[in-house]
Amino acid sequence: MDSPNTTPTAEDETQLVSRRIQRLSLHLTPIPNSFIRDHHQLQLLTCARVKLSVNTALLSDFMRGKHRGIQEKVYEYFKSRPDLQTPVEISKDEHRELCMRQLLGLVREAGVRPFRYIVEDPSKYFAIAEAAGSVDMSLGIKLGVQYSLWGGSVLNLGTKKHKDKYYDVIDNLEYPGCFAMTELHHGSNVQGLQTVATFDPITDEFIINTPNDGAIKWWIGNAAVHGKFATVFARLLLPTHDIKGVSDMGVHAFIVPIRDLKTHQTLPGVEIHDCGHKVGLNGVDNGALRFRSVRIPRDNLLNRFGDVSRDGKYTSSLPSINKRFAATLGELVGGRVGLAYSSVSVLKISITIAIRYSLLRQQFGPPKQPEISILDYQSHQHKLMPMLASTYAFHFASLHLVQMYSEMKKSHDDQLVGDVHSLSAGLKAYVTSYTAKSLSTCREACGGHGYAAVNRFGSLRNDHDIFQTFEGDNTVLLQQVAADLLKQYREKFQGGTLAVTWNYLRESMNTYLSQPNPVTVRWEGEEHLRDPKFQLDAFRYRTSRLLQSVAVRLRKHSKTLGSFGAWNRCLNHLLTLAESHIESVILAKFIEAVQSCPEETRATLKLVCDLYALDRIWNDIGTYRIVDYVAPNKAKAIHKLTEYLSFQVRNVAGELVDAFNLPDHVTRAPIAMQSEAYSQYTQHVGF
Numbered sequence: 001m002d003s004p005n006t007t008p009t010a011e012d013e014t015q016l017v018s019r020r021i022q023r024l025s026l027h028l029t030p031i032p033n034s035f036i037r038d039h040h041q042l043q044l045l046t047c048a049r050v051k052l053s054v055n056t057a058l059l060s061d062f063m064r065g066k067h068r069g070i071q072e073k074v075y076e077y078f079k080s081r082p083d084l085q086t087p088v089e090i091s092k093d094e095h096r097e098l099c100m101r102q103l104l105g106l107v108r109e110a111g112v113r114p115f116r117y118i119v120e121d122p123s124k125y126f127a128i129a130e131a132a133g134s135v136d137m138s139l140g141i142k143l144g145v146q147y148s149l150w151g152g153s154v155l156n157l158g159t160k161k162h163k164d165k166y167y168d169v170i171d172n173l174e175y176p177g178c179f180a181m182t183e184l185h186h187g188s189n190v191q192g193l194q195t196v197a198t199f200d201p202i203t204d205e206f207i208i209n210t211p212n213d214g215a216i217k218w219w220i221g222n223a224a225v226h227g228k229f230a231t232v233f234a235r236l237l238l239p240t241h242d243i244k245g246v247s248d249m250g251v252h253a254f255i256v257p258i259r260d261l262k263t264h265q266t267l268p269g270v271e272i273h274d275c276g277h278k279v280g281l282n283g284v285d286n287g288a289l290r291f292r293s294v295r296i297p298r299d300n301l302l303n304r305f306g307d308v309s310r311d312g313k314y315t316s317s318l319p320s321i322n323k324r325f326a327a328t329l330g331e332l333v334g335g336r337v338g339l340a341y342s343s344v345s346v347l348k349i350s351i352t353i354a355i356r357y358s359l360l361r362q363q364f365g366p367p368k369q370p371e372i373s374i375l376d377y378q379s380h381q382h383k384l385m386p387m388l389a390s391t392y393a394f395h396f397a398s399l400h401l402v403q404m405y406s407e408m409k410k411s412h413d414d415q416l417v418g419d420v421h422s423l424s425a426g427l428k429a430y431v432t433s434y435t436a437k438s439l440s441t442c443r444e445a446c447g448g449h450g451y452a453a454v455n456r457f458g459s460l461r462n463d464h465d466i467f468q469t470f471e472g473d474n475t476v477l478l479q480q481v482a483a484d485l486l487k488q489y490r491e492k493f494q495g496g497t498l499a500v501t502w503n504y505l506r507e508s509m510n511t512y513l514s515q516p517n518p519v520t521v522r523w524e525g526e527e528h529l530r531d532p533k534f535q536l537d538a539f540r541y542r543t544s545r546l547l548q549s550v551a552v553r554l555r556k557h558s559k560t561l562g563s564f565g566a567w568n569r570c571l572n573h574l575l576t577l578a579e580s581h582i583e584s585v586i587l588a589k590f591i592e593a594v595q596s597c598p599e600e601t602r603a604t605l606k607l608v609c610d611l612y613a614l615d616r617i618w619n620d621i622g623t624y625r626i627v628d629y630v631a632p633n634k635a636k637a638i639h640k641l642t643e644y645l646s647f648q649v650r651n652v653a654g655e656l657v658d659a660f661n662l663p664d665h666v667t668r669a670p671i672a673m674q675s676e677a678y679s680q681y682t683q684h685v686g687f
């Protein structure tokens with residue numbers, strides 16, 4: 001056995017190390033868990049750079065996706081225009097103007113036209129938005145407000161007449177616009193919006209009105225400075241001849257001009273204020289809007305899901321207010337898809353900086369020996385390696401989401417629409433929460449130098465933080481996932497079909513809900529623990545248990561508390577269920593990527609995937625232990641193997657971040673310019 005029972009001598013250790021290197025060079029030959037002893041590990045790390053050989057170029061090719069070309073065009077454009085790069089210190093007003101110039105430059109000078117891809121090829125649109133966000137997150141969001149929110153609402157909620165009138169001027173930025181949904185009193189609860197649009201049959205116009213201060217549109221991107229138009233979400237009111245006088249048809253979207261096209265003066269009846277300096281994203285001009293009987297032509301109703309005729313009759317292909325509301329919001333999921341995708345990109349930048357610096361930075365070491373790299377500390381590996389594995393996992397999952405979204409845009413298949421809705425909500429919530437926490441961990445992993453603004457963690461963290469809230473608050477979105485799972489669960493027992501993402505529930509619910517096999521719960525061999533079937537089964541088992549148990553609890557509590565109260569009583573359980581499900585979807589996509597990647601990259605990706613899976617299982621080991629899905633010896637083996645895999649990933653961490661293929665002028669942090677050691681950093685402060 002490799003694992004000695006007595007304390008090894010220095011000679012034993014050296015032999016041990018050299019045998020180990022031989023074995024590891026044979027691409028991850030399984031090694032008994034007992035091999036790793038804490039006191040050995042530092043020795044191993046300091047004596048040898050044990051390394052799996054990584055084909056970085058091939059891995060990078062596999063990762064880069066089909067739209068890398070247009071992303072490089074974005075990067076190159078900004079590299080060629082240093083005057084358009086955002087300086088570390090900049091005032092709010094300057095940042096807003098710069099951000100607008102960046103967008104104009106990208107669209108008009110570099111000829112990158114995102115708008116056409118919103119419908120034609122969404123994956124290309126997301127690739128452009130991601131690259132723009134890597135240049136400056138404010139730019140990515142401003143671009144998103146213009147094209148995905150304002151432009152997307154016109155294309156997706158309007159009809160041909162709107163497209164004919166607005167397409168070109170949105171595309172070329174002649175008409176910068178806003179998406180005005182949120183109000184002071186209502187953000188997540190969109191059905192509670194109070195702004196009204198009352199039809200006036202005499203003049204054939206809608207009258208847009210803010211009935212009280214709570215209905216002031218708040219946080220509206222592009223409103224404070226640049227916007228000329230806004231898509232305003234308001235309750236459509238039709239005059240009736242009964243005692244009520246009006247009939248409320250629910251929330252609809254209207255195009256409302258807010259500034260004069262020539263003079264840029266605010267139009268009569270519109271009052272605009274600046275939401276002011278924010279925690280981050282100060283390149284985006286968020287504003288508040290109040291409307292005082294602003295008249296717009298009837299044609300300005302975005303009438304794809306509901307229309308009003310000249311004589312004030314309402315028509316819709318959808319039978320109820322709820323269905324129309326769902327269809328309207330359903331068209332807006334693209335924003336969530338984009339945020340999930342861009343959040344992965346932020347995580348890539350952040351982990352790249354942290355890992356490059358952690359490889360460079362040396363602190364302490366064994367007596368009379370050189371100092372070691374901080375990434376050689378087990379604690380550092382524990383902070384950063386599962387995060388690196390998660391970044392890879394999220395990369396594949398978000399690509400899958402983008403693919404599904406693109407298919408949905410083409411086919412409009414009902415089942416796919418439901419699936420994309422849930423998955424985009426879940427992934428957006430899960431990934432953005434994870435990235436937000438990771439940004440702080442990365443900063444801390446870089447010590448004091450991580451705190452220098454030039455090294456980017458501050459702005460990345462501040463700019464990204466709101467990703468957890470806009471386009472749907474994460475806690476609210478996860479509830480949508482849980483609600484969908486419960487719906488699918490009920491349908492399953494009524495013999496209905498399941499959407500693609502939940503298919504595993506039908507296939508294996510019964511297996512998962514039976515008692516765990518008393519033999520396999522004790523299996524602790526590395527081969528078993530690294531078997532994707534074991535890993536995926538463990539994830540799905542947890543989701544199935546959570547789903548079944550919450551369904552029982554909801555039924556019980558709703559008898560006394562009603563459905564709203566019961567939901568609230570089980571809320572934490574529901575959120576855990578949603579996260580668990582999303583984790584299992586992420587793992588399934590990662591396993592597929594391992595299976596489909598080029599042969600030469602498989603060992604590397606399999607290693608990273610195993611770390612992702614086992615780290616997540618270990619994080620939730622209590623759940624598995626409570627139901628005896630995992631016996632104590634197996635739990636211990638999982639823990640040891642997770643640490644060992646972290647160590648193995650550390651040995652290829654540099655190559656793994658290189659495979660993200662982020663040029664230095666995109667990562668920008670001087671501490672991440674590994675080839676030049678500290679020279680960029682010292683130059684930055686004036687040496």
Ligand SMILES: Cc1cc2nc3c(=O)[nH]c(=O)nc-3n(C[C@H](O)[C@H](O)[C@H](O)COP(=O)(O)OP(=O)(O)OC[C@H]3O[C@@H](n4cnc5c(N)ncnc54)[C@H](O)[C@@H]3O)c2cc1C
Nearest residue numbers: 179180181182186187188219220221469470471472473475
């Ligand atoms: C920088 C920025 C830019 C924005 N841009 C735009 C824009 O261009 N256009 C636009 O229309 N809007 C925009 N928004 C608004 C944004 O979409 C909303 O902030 C978001 O939808 C959340 O709404 P809220 O702020 O009212 O939070 P709330 O809904 O009040 O939520 C507050 C807290 O309550 C919790 N909570 C709420 N409901 C529940 C529930 N059912 N269960 C459990 N917990 C709950 C949430 O988790 C959250 O922690 C922007 C916001 C910001 C900050």
